[in-house]
Amino acid sequence: MSGNRGAFVVVGASLAGLRAVEAARAEGYKGRIVLIGAEPHLPYDRPPLSKDYLLAGAAPDFLSTETELREVLDVDLRLSSTATALNADDRTITVDGAEIPYGKLLIATGATPRRLPQLAPLRGVHELRTLDDAERVRKEISAGCRVAVIGAGFIGAETASSAKHRGADVVLLEAAEAPLVRALGETVGSAASALHERNGVRLVLSARVEGFVGQDAVRGVRLADGEVVPADVVVIGVGVAPATKWLEGSGVELHPGDGGIQCDPMLRTSVPDVYAAGDVVHWPNAIMDSTMRLENWTNAAEMGRHAARNALWPETEVPYSTVPYFWSDWYGQRLQFVGTADADHVEFVSGDPKADRWVALYRQGGRLVGAAALNERRKIMKYRRMIAERLPWEEALTRFPPDSPGRIAGGSTP
């Protein structure tokens, strides 16, 4: 580690943090590594929590073992340990009241669910971010029970799908006029959301949740128009916020818009020798000509590795950029997206948006910038490469000629 003594300390023992310590050892770092995680569990995969894990029977998907971490990677692993402060002058962090010095620090604290402040907590009301959350939800869902999911984003959609698969009666409540507008744009968001109705889940749009019905345990969700949606279980999936509260007063600059840690292209924060990776980061993504914060698995894994290399070997540092990629599984179908939905035009180039197989492309400034696909696993990665190559729109269209039923213009609003 050039020019610095002291441990490589990673805060956040999940995907980005784990990939960071693995990369440090894989690349030959011989110094001390401390990995600090607030949860009691070894690092585990979150994507299955709203999918296979919610369907009874699946075991948690741990990403490493204690032996691998402590003995093979020689990591000082501190679980159930929460960092509460960063003191940049002393180059220490405070963890459960004790000071831990760092040579290089990597922040990978991810994100935590947003709350709905008007809603008092009641038994039967849950969020879904951690393994413990998922276990609570899984126990309560059963055939014939009534489940209301607040928020028709990806987590909400997957939760609705899993609950339906288990025989529950499911209602999905969405505040916006169309779901997934920010992630997919209106046209494609609506095509994806049509899956809910086709699979027997009622989707209520423009739903204004006012409160819960029930004394002790939840009995329903009250909407502003007076409707009460009966519910034995409520899952709230209204998005997440970067987990940065512990950094207050530390000098680590946050993005004024989304509250992520403001990083430069090398994933350095505003404090010397402090880097960040994963869902918590806002950074300039050169390949997309834009600054952004991502909340997806692939970015967290890639960024964790990249930030560790830049932190430990700054003499060979390289900027981090990526064509965003995420997937989401609903009702046995796979939805995938690459690039950005920030587009001036979108159109379906393959398949039928009313059916279970299609591809839609996104154009911005004459260039292909995004692609969404339902059940077209092989095509989507080719579009990811085309976006990275900055392929002109017209050329992208010719690479995969449209097939039945022909191209369907999505209009100028994505």
Ligand SMILES: Cc1cc2nc3c(=O)[nH]c(=O)nc-3n(C[C@H](O)[C@H](O)[C@H](O)COP(=O)(O)OP(=O)(O)OC[C@H]3O[C@@H](n4cnc5c(N)ncnc54)[C@H](O)[C@@H]3O)c2cc1C
């Ligand atoms: C239910 C669910 C399903 C998902 N499905 C998909 C999917 O299908 N496809 C996809 O691309 N992405 C999916 N994701 C997103 C993906 O899992 C995340 O992008 C990824 O987990 C981010 O990794 P991370 O390491 O940056 O943060 P996180 O996984 O959020 O981990 C951060 C860790 O830091 C810990 N921490 C926070 N603050 C502190 C502190 N002060 N001190 C110590 N530790 C702290 C937290 O407890 C947590 O364990 C899903 C997420 C969820 C929740």
